[in-house]
Amino acid sequence: MSTRPSIPDRTSPDEPSLPARPPFALRARILSPLDAGGTAHFDDGLLAVDAHGRIEWVGAAADAGEGRREAALDLRPLVLLPGLIDLHSHLPQLQNAGLGFGTDLLTWLDRYIFPLEDSFRDRAHARRFAETAFRAIAAAGTTTVLGYTAVFKSSADAAFEAAEAHGIRAILGKVMMDRLTYDATIDPATILDRSIQESAELIDRWHGAADGRLGYAVTPRFAVSCTGDLLRESAALAASTGTWWQTHVSEDPKEIAEVRVLFPEAADYVDVYDRAGGLGARSILAHAVHLNDRELTRLVESDTRVAHCPSSNLFLDSGVMPLARYLETGLTIGLGSDVAGGPDPSLFAVMRAGAYSQAALRTLRGEGRPLLGPLEWLRLTTLDGARALGLDGRIGSLEVGKEADLIALDPRLTDPLAVAGDAPADPVDLVSRLIFRSHPAMVRAAWVRGRQLEGPPGLAG
Numbered sequence: 001m002s003t004r005p006s007i008p009d010r011t012s013p014d015e016p017s018l019p020a021r022p023p024f025a026l027r028a029r030i031l032s033p034l035d036a037g038g039t040a041h042f043d044d045g046l047l048a049v050d051a052h053g054r055i056e057w058v059g060a061a062a063d064a065g066e067g068r069r070e071a072a073l074d075l076r077p078l079v080l081l082p083g084l085i086d087l088h089s090h091l092p093q094l095q096n097a098g099l100g101f102g103t104d105l106l107t108w109l110d111r112y113i114f115p116l117e118d119s120f121r122d123r124a125h126a127r128r129f130a131e132t133a134f135r136a137i138a139a140a141g142t143t144t145v146l147g148y149t150a151v152f153k154s155s156a157d158a159a160f161e162a163a164e165a166h167g168i169r170a171i172l173g174k175v176m177m178d179r180l181t182y183d184a185t186i187d188p189a190t191i192l193d194r195s196i197q198e199s200a201e202l203i204d205r206w207h208g209a210a211d212g213r214l215g216y217a218v219t220p221r222f223a224v225s226c227t228g229d230l231l232r233e234s235a236a237l238a239a240s241t242g243t244w245w246q247t248h249v250s251e252d253p254k255e256i257a258e259v260r261v262l263f264p265e266a267a268d269y270v271d272v273y274d275r276a277g278g279l280g281a282r283s284i285l286a287h288a289v290h291l292n293d294r295e296l297t298r299l300v301e302s303d304t305r306v307a308h309c310p311s312s313n314l315f316l317d318s319g320v321m322p323l324a325r326y327l328e329t330g331l332t333i334g335l336g337s338d339v340a341g342g343p344d345p346s347l348f349a350v351m352r353a354g355a356y357s358q359a360a361l362r363t364l365r366g367e368g369r370p371l372l373g374p375l376e377w378l379r380l381t382t383l384d385g386a387r388a389l390g391l392d393g394r395i396g397s398l399e400v401g402k403e404a405d406l407i408a409l410d411p412r413l414t415d416p417l418a419v420a421g422d423a424p425a426d427p428v429d430l431v432s433r434l435i436f437r438s439h440p441a442m443v444r445a446a447w448v449r450g451r452q453l454e455g456p457p458g459l460a461g
């Protein structure tokens with residue numbers, strides 16, 4: 001067995017440490033999708049961040065001017081990418097990641113998830129766990145997470161406090177369940193009002209906190225665990241407070257059949273949320289694997305956003321989303337880990353699962369639609385995720401004026417021969433390597449608004 005070498009050359013003790021806060025400038029290979037379309041790639045690039053944590057300059061180092069070049073910390077051959085955006089994750093579930101392969105969704109929730117989430121009634125545990133979770137998420141290269149906590153208000157407070165201290169960009173919500181819940185202590189007669197009241201209190205405290213780095217998503221779990229009243233009131237709360245609204249839709253065949261029984265008046269699963277006033281540009285629905293044409297059209301018409309979670313869909317044997325067909329309609333789609341439905345918090349692993357499942361789908365269906373390439377998967381995981389959240393004016397790409405949410409990767413760790421040779425020169429090949437040969441240690445650093453996050457190991461780690 002060959003052992004993987006420690007990162008060479010740039011890990012010597014006299015290596016300058018990475019900037020912890022802005023302003024700073026980095027010289028590195030730089031790759032980013034662009035708002036206007038296409039991808040920027042600077043083989044020898046420079047990115048400068050101003051004192052407020054905004055990108056003030058990005059381009060080829062040769063064009064940066066001598067002053068900027070001299071002030072920059074040279075990270076070559078590391079690669080800078082926009083920080084990854086996880087559009088769907090369950091913070092308390094991280095601990096059970098990888099458990100229950102192939103179990104159908106409703107059984108898996110009962111067996112592996114509800115008992116686990118119930119342990120988050122202990123606030124101190126929830127706080128400690130969230131601190132660990134955010135470090136692990138940042139170590140995977142994710143700088144923005146749209147996440148669910150447990151049903152307990154205190155678990156959401158604890159998660160927000162941990163996110164505030166950690167520095168990650170987080171939009172979170174207390175899970176709401178008034179039909180089927182694991183909180184056996186709560187009086188069924190008060191559960192709906194209490195869930196709305198607690199969500200409203202959390203919005204007051206956290207939506208827009210940390211100068212807009214934290215946000216609130218009103219979070220009814222899914223139609224199986226929520227009454228029509230809760231869905232309606234939660235959607236009204238999100239609309240009146242300008243918060244996001246997130247839930248699950250059309251993930252698993254048994255779940256869909258159950259929703260049909262619970263909501264006989266609805267035309268289909270999407271219609272359950274439509275009738276509740278839950279569709280729209282601030283709504284992010286996870287999965288959407290088995291949509292019929294009517295549902296797809298309603299999501300597009302209403303500008304509702306979808307979190308595609310391919311590794312979860314494979315792990316729980318839920319099905320394969322016809323991604324290319326959905327994208328053709330103009331639906332706004334980002335990528336989610338759905339931990340622990342998805343076994344890995346790394347969005348590189350999620351991109352890989354997505355690419356493989358789309359290739360399999362194309363073969364099985366004999367469809368002529370072209371496969372998404374590596375750069376398109378990267379766009380889904382960065383700029384498209386930002387678009388889904390309506391945050392693409394601020395994050396999602398490395399462009400002047402945006403907030404400096406970025407990651408530094410060491411492509412040498414993805415080299416199968418461990419020879420620490422040159423990374424592929426072609427940007428498509430480079431991103432292909434990062435996706436299909438991702439290494440747990442390749443994310444060396446992550447910054448949000450130019451503030452370095454704890455989690456990734458740094459240059460010498």
Ligand code: GUN
Nearest residue numbers: 090221222248312338341
């Ligand atoms: N549907 C309702 N709750 C969940 C959950 O926690 N994970 C997944 N994958 N689907 C859900």
Ligand code: ZN
Nearest residue numbers: 248286338341
């Ligand atoms: Zn989920």
